[in-house]
Amino acid sequence: DAAVTQKPRYLIKMKGQEAEMKCIPEKGHTAVFWYQQKQSKELKFLIYFQNQQPLDQIDMVKERFSAVCPSSSLCSLGIRTCEAEDSALYLCSSSQSRGYEQYFGPGTRLTVL
Amino acid sequence: GQQVQQSPASLVLQEGENAELQCNFSTSLNSMQWFYQRPGGSLVSLFYNPSGTKHSGRLTSTTVIKERRSSLHISSSQTTDSGTYLCALGYGSSGNKLIFGIGTLLSVKP
Numbered sequence: 001d002a003a004v005t006q007k008p009r010y011l012i013k014m015k016g017q018e019a020e021m022k023c024i025p026e027k028g029h030t031a032v033f034w035y036q037q038k039q040s041k042e043l044k045f046l047i048y049f050q051n052q053q054p055l056d057q058i059d060m061v062k063e064r065f066s067a068v069c070p071s072s073s074l075c076s077l078g079i080r081t082c083e084a085e086d087s088a089l090y091l092c093s094s095s096q097s098r099g100y101e102q103y104f105g106p107g108t109r110l111t112v113l
Numbered sequence: 114g115q116q117v118q119q120s121p122a123s124l125v126l127q128e129g130e131n132a133e134l135q136c137n138f139s140t141s142l143n144s145m146q147w148f149y150q151r152p153g154g155s156l157v158s159l160f161y162n163p164s165g166t167k168h169s170g171r172l173t174s175t176t177v178i179k180e181r182r183s184s185l186h187i188s189s190s191q192t193t194d195s196g197t198y199l200c201a202l203g204y205g206s207s208g209n210k211l212i213f214g215i216g217t218l219l220s221v222k223p
Contacts (some may be wrong), residue, residue: 033210041124042213045200099203101158101161106153107153107154109154
């Protein structure tokens, strides 16, 4: 397995609180992706960074999330105000560049109470 | 409609039997990946296979672009093969974001 790291592994928040999760992409990878997987649902693309710049994201991320890659070795995904529907597994992946194989981290499981 | 469809939704085998998992897609692709999803949710990349056939041990992946399908063949299944198998279509001009199927839940019994 590729060495994509995610922290924390588990996160519990109350409705209305802010949440933040981090991803350390594999060294040398320039593309970083975030995906969301709700219980018994397929993974859903959230946002894509190339060389630390966000190049593609869904509307929900623009409206309610904050996502940045302050360095080539760290990205973060935040939720400004957690809602129950945000309870999900959040997976980060990285690849050498766009169009290459993606390697995934272990995920952060967020529970919003 | 759903752009990536996987079949069957679930499959039960006796150890030693072969499995054929299918992935059909309704849009053009840049890439195709097959993953094994562990019970805790993490994904293990099995194949990056935009076209043609690739082998890895007991696993074979075949992608036929013009027919918009990809398959994952598991030969001589083992109980440790049990779990969820996902196919994902890479597309998009600005990157290679993946569209995932819902998965095939494989159960291999001893």
